[in-house]
Amino acid sequence: MRVLTAGGWKNGFLAYHLHEQQVRIAVRLWLRVHPINDAFVAYDRADWRKAIDYVRNIGLAGTWRKIRSRLSERERNRKYVAIGWGELVEAGPGCSCDTRPRSLVGFIAPFHPAALDEVCLHQGLVRPVTLETGRWNQSTVYTGDLSVPEFNWNEIAAWSEWSGVALDQSILDQVFDRVLPNVLQKGPAPDLVQLSSGGDASSDIQPPSRSIHRTDRKRAVIFGMGQYAKTVIAPKISSVVEISGWYEIDPTQIGPIDHASYEARTSMFPQDGDEYDVYFVAGFHHTHTPIAIHALRNNADVVVEKPLATTTAQLDLLLDGMRASHGRFFAGFHKRYNPVNQLIRTEIAEGQDQALSYRAIVHEIPLPAKHWYHWPNSGGAIICNGCHWIDHFLFLNNFSRPTRIDSRWMANGDIVVLMDLQNGASFSLVLTKHGSARLGVREIVWITAGDRTATVVDDRQYSAESSRRFLRKIRFHRHAASQQMYHEIGRRLVGELAGDSLESVDVSTRAMLVAAHNLAVRNKGSS
Numbered sequence: 001m002r003v004l005t006a007g008g009w010k011n012g013f014l015a016y017h018l019h020e021q022q023v024r025i026a027v028r029l030w031l032r033v034h035p036i037n038d039a040f041v042a043y044d045r046a047d048w049r050k051a052i053d054y055v056r057n058i059g060l061a062g063t064w065r066k067i068r069s070r071l072s073e074r075e076r077n078r079k080y081v082a083i084g085w086g087e088l089v090e091a092g093p094g095c096s097c098d099t100r101p102r103s104l105v106g107f108i109a110p111f112h113p114a115a116l117d118e119v120c121l122h123q124g125l126v127r128p129v130t131l132e133t134g135r136w137n138q139s140t141v142y143t144g145d146l147s148v149p150e151f152n153w154n155e156i157a158a159w160s161e162w163s164g165v166a167l168d169q170s171i172l173d174q175v176f177d178r179v180l181p182n183v184l185q186k187g188p189a190p191d192l193v194q195l196s197s198g199g200d201a202s203s204d205i206q207p208p209s210r211s212i213h214r215t216d217r218k219r220a221v222i223f224g225m226g227q228y229a230k231t232v233i234a235p236k237i238s239s240v241v242e243i244s245g246w247y248e249i250d251p252t253q254i255g256p257i258d259h260a261s262y263e264a265r266t267s268m269f270p271q272d273g274d275e276y277d278v279y280f281v282a283g284f285h286h287t288h289t290p291i292a293i294h295a296l297r298n299n300a301d302v303v304v305e306k307p308l309a310t311t312t313a314q315l316d317l318l319l320d321g322m323r324a325s326h327g328r329f330f331a332g333f334h335k336r337y338n339p340v341n342q343l344i345r346t347e348i349a350e351g352q353d354q355a356l357s358y359r360a361i362v363h364e365i366p367l368p369a370k371h372w373y374h375w376p377n378s379g380g381a382i383i384c385n386g387c388h389w390i391d392h393f394l395f396l397n398n399f400s401r402p403t404r405i406d407s408r409w410m411a412n413g414d415i416v417v418l419m420d421l422q423n424g425a426s427f428s429l430v431l432t433k434h435g436s437a438r439l440g441v442r443e444i445v446w447i448t449a450g451d452r453t454a455t456v457v458d459d460r461q462y463s464a465e466s467s468r469r470f471l472r473k474i475r476f477h478r479h480a481a482s483q484q485m486y487h488e489i490g491r492r493l494v495g496e497l498a499g500d501s502l503e504s505v506d507v508s509t510r511a512m513l514v515a516a517h518n519l520a521v522r523n524k525g526s527s
Contacts, residue, residue, distance in 0.1 A: 016120035029188070085180070115143040162284055
């Protein structure tokens with residue numbers, strides 16, 4: 001597939017995968033009508049102070065890996081709303097629209113690159129069109145910009161069929177009944193860039209250019225090519241498993257690809273016939289459970305980044321999948337692997353099965369307005385971010401079941417989560433976006449039992465004290481927990497050791513879902 005990048009048209013991009021209720025269109029006109037600048041976390045290349053702060057916190061190698069990853073996302077970040085027309089090539093399963101091959105269709109493409117010669121869109125974004133003979137050369141791709149100042153494109157910008165938000169049909173009607181017909185009737189404007197159609201044959205899959213399979217290593221696949229997958233998961237697991245596949249829905253995140261040691265695909269979900277030993281899941285939140293269930297049904301091992309499920313129905317299906325599978329399940333909650341956990345159990349709980357109460361204040365990174373974490377399908381702030389501290393609290397208390405869970409919005413937009421457990425431990429969490437985001441997520445956690453208190457600051461400073469004396473103060477690498485997590489999971493994968501228990505998945509995830517549900521109910525009741 002060809003994509004218009006900052007450096008001009010480039011070949012070598014994988015085509016979009018044709019998902020259910022989508023149609024594939026050979027583009028003939030692509031008009032950018034609205035830029036999208038508030039969907040991704042991006043950093044100014046000139047912000048050297050931030051780079052220095054990262055070096056201090058995560059080291060030189062980690063900072064360079066993060067910078068290189070961010071720079072590779074520049075094309076991914078260039079997104080627009082576009083309208084146009086093209087020829088319908090094929091339709092995916094479940095399409096109810098007119099799917100005659102080579103029929104002419106108009107389309108709206110929210111959240112797409114500057115231009116491309118092929119696209120897959122939800123059927124709701126496509127309608128049949130008619131063209132006056134001779135006005136358009138149907139063997140040419142026309143691209144350019146269109147100004148429609150009276151139209152509020154922001155209403156559809158960054159819409160995704162994966163978001164859980166319904167399409168606004170009134171907006172679509174305005175585009176298809178007024179804006180697009182006016183463009184088609186006039187024919188191509190003289191300032192449009194023209195490109196001959198019929199470029200390289202496109203595919204949504206790139207087989208590995210060479211085989212590096214070694215019989216003594218498990219074959220792994222990663223779902224999602226975001227920052228965490230590129231800078232943490234892949235570097236940490238590559239020494240113990242062979243990365244044989246990588247799935248990422250956005251072709252511009254993968255980039256032009258002509259050789260790789262793994263199979264690259266633009267599908268969001270696994271495909272029939274996949275043969276992997278280990279699945280690493282780090283894509284859109286609501287896709288985690290379906291991918292994990294697919295892996296478990298194939299008796300493969302699966303490592304799932306947070307959250308493990310976004311609805312109670314998903315959780316119940318996941319638990320059923322775990323019960324029926326010989327595959328192992330690993331939850332990607334890095335705080336379970338924090339190097340201070342053992343100190344907390346020996347110094348604060350004094351080596352006994354004591355209830356450990358937990359109080360945390362967390363400053364989150366304010367996200368851009370159209371970031372996908374805001375999707376209803378992503379689950380909200382508690383499931384997206386607050387899950388880390390909820391899980392850590394439950395982990396330290398050996399997953400004692402909650403007896404009370406409450407959550408509420410404060411007047412300034414902060415979120416408060418409260419919890420009591422059967423063993424007598426209590427929990428309070430404050431999530432706030434107010435304050436400096438200079439160093440990203442900031443946190444201070446107090447963990448208490450009897451007259452003893454442990455304080456953990458920003459996941460890199462630990463101190464412990466009793467009412468009589470100071471016990472310990474240490475500093476450690478901020479990403480030590482993530483590094484230890486994949487080291488330990490890799491050791492367990494290779495050593496055929498047990499995965500996480502069914503009870504831990506059930507108690508932790510259900511607590512998050514209840515907290516998120518209570519917050520949504522309270523918010524609805526106050527609106």
